[in-house]
Amino acid sequence: MAAVAVSVAGLLTLSACGGGDKQESGGGQAARKVEVFSWWTGPGEADGLKAMREIFAKQNPNFEFFDAAVAGGSGDQARALLSSKLQANQPPDTFQGHAGAELQGYIKSGKLESVNFLYDELKLKEVFPQQLIDQISVQGQVYSVPVNIHRSNVLWYNPSVLKEAGVDGAPATIEEFIGDLDKVKKSGKIPLSIGSQWTVVHLLESVLLGSLGTDAYNALWTAGADWSNANVTKALENFKTILSYAGSPQDDWQPAAKQVADGEAAFNIMGDWAYGYFHNPPEGGLGKESHKDFDWAASPGTDGTFMWLSDSFTLPKGAPNRDGAIAWLKVAASKEGQDAFNPLKGSIPARKDADKSLYQDYLSWDLDQWANSKLAGSIQHGVVADDQWRQAITDAVGLFQQDKDVAKFQQALVEAAKNSGQ
């Protein structure tokens, strides 16, 4: 019943918006609205959106930016509303989505227009890394414009807790990591902090990548991939061992990251949005000093590989204001737009020609890694698996957390891959 109520509510807001639009366009020469749908409402990200919006307003005096942001971290609520809008064939002019497989449902059912023409016009294939283009293409077509890049495989740690436990520096391999976790455990601190269920899926993707290596990991997401082999078993065994060192689960990723900052826990594996939380002044962050209060490295066994995720914008078929949407995509793809957005959001541009001086501390390391690493896509954040597959993996992880049965876990992952039809 709740689901019905929500979708009915979604439709109601939708028809309300639709009515408003019609009245506007009847008004004659007034600027035409461009409805930009996103979930950027938090500190940092909303500022970044505003900066891009100002550039858009300057370049397009004949269009009016309409912010259709829906609050809620990682876009759960936003995506629920979006799917009901698209289902009713009443799309916003452009919407935010994680680049990659998350958009596949929409692509397959023909809700999105290919933006290859834009890539050609703006010569985007020259400024985005080739591997990125490959990983977001579906049969030669690209359906979104990536605005930013986040990194998923980052190991955050507390240097003084490591020192206390007799660990010198971040572990380079999974085996070293397990050894270090054990040392920390003996010193009486929490070896590894974790949050709610999705943070454990996030941990899984780093452990899979670190255990299997980049090529084998990337092969898992291709047609006919073999999830049942012994290497995957080994990786899942590692995952089980690593989880056995985890502290009690926190409510979300922030409290888990805070345990590291507060010196209660040694390690945490989280995406690079954690940097802003560690580093920003106390209103939005913890005000900690990098390399002293906290430090980072590639998650164990993944040095030289960048596990990426990206927010991107799309061109829905039947967008009421297609020209406006294209104008927005051009801003989102431009160097100016990306360099205005990303320093505020705490991410790096997808473009290779960004102004390096704007990116300091962690972000400069990040930018350097982006330019010089192999790429692998994130599971939890919608790059390699579509929503159905990701949910099946999430369920398998949730059940595994309870029964710790590796064989059953692997079987569930094999089934998930088989049913994905990807």
Added chain:
Amino acid sequence: MTRVRRWLPGLLLVSPSIILIAVFVYGLLGWNFKLAMTDKHDEIAEIPGDFVGLENFIGIWSEERWGLSVRHAIVFTVVFVGGALVLGWFLAFLMEKGIRAESGFRAVYLFPMAVSFIATGVVWRWLMNSATGEQAVGLNRLFHYLGLDFLQWQWFRDPDFGMAAMAIPAIWQMSGYIMALFLAGFRGVPEELREAARVDGCGEWGVYRHVVLPMLRPVTLSALIILGHISLKVFDLVVAVSGKQIITDVPATFMWTAVYDSHDPAKGATIASYIVLSVAVFVVPYLIWDARKGKRS
């Protein structure tokens, strides 16, 4: 003609609500059952879905997550319904014994009812924080201060009895209401009956055992139905306390992920159907019993 005049105005008066209920309750229920019997497993693609009979209803039992969420719902229901009934009865019993400032106490016990499950959940999420030892907050911290460290536990994150912990905020919220029901029930027992029992040599306990409790049966049944149907479709409380995690999965949260994360409307509708059916198991016998009783009197 006069006959028509007698029933027509009444019918006109109730017909808007009949039509609204027919469309928005039974119509949508029917639509839901119909959807559950199709293979529309893709929300976005524009396929109507073919009729597959009861395939979804049978298939879901082979999913481990479904078994788990049903088990969770049963544990939650038993602890919540049992806990709220016993606690509500006990509070009413104390009130009935003629406590001083009774109306004050009554208001205090009833207040939690005015809070939504979401607000309750947010507060109890903090109270039931699973950290123990030095990092404990919430109730675990309280136990720590009181020197009762052995009472610290994982609360809703406990793999076996987590759902029992989840029932605690629900009990907190609903027991005041149950108290009010029982209090009305106690007051409905005529003083003459009690006195008659006492004259016949009943002790105070005997009066309750043989006179008051049997007369509370209808109230108990109503309370059971009210609590039971709240419990079987619990969603807001679970989401506010723990979000969408397997460890506290119930059918309603499973339905949410099936529809909005897996984009599988048929599966969501199947789960919704099971929730409706499980509530019906509670409610329909009550309605039948109620109707029979009405006829008899």
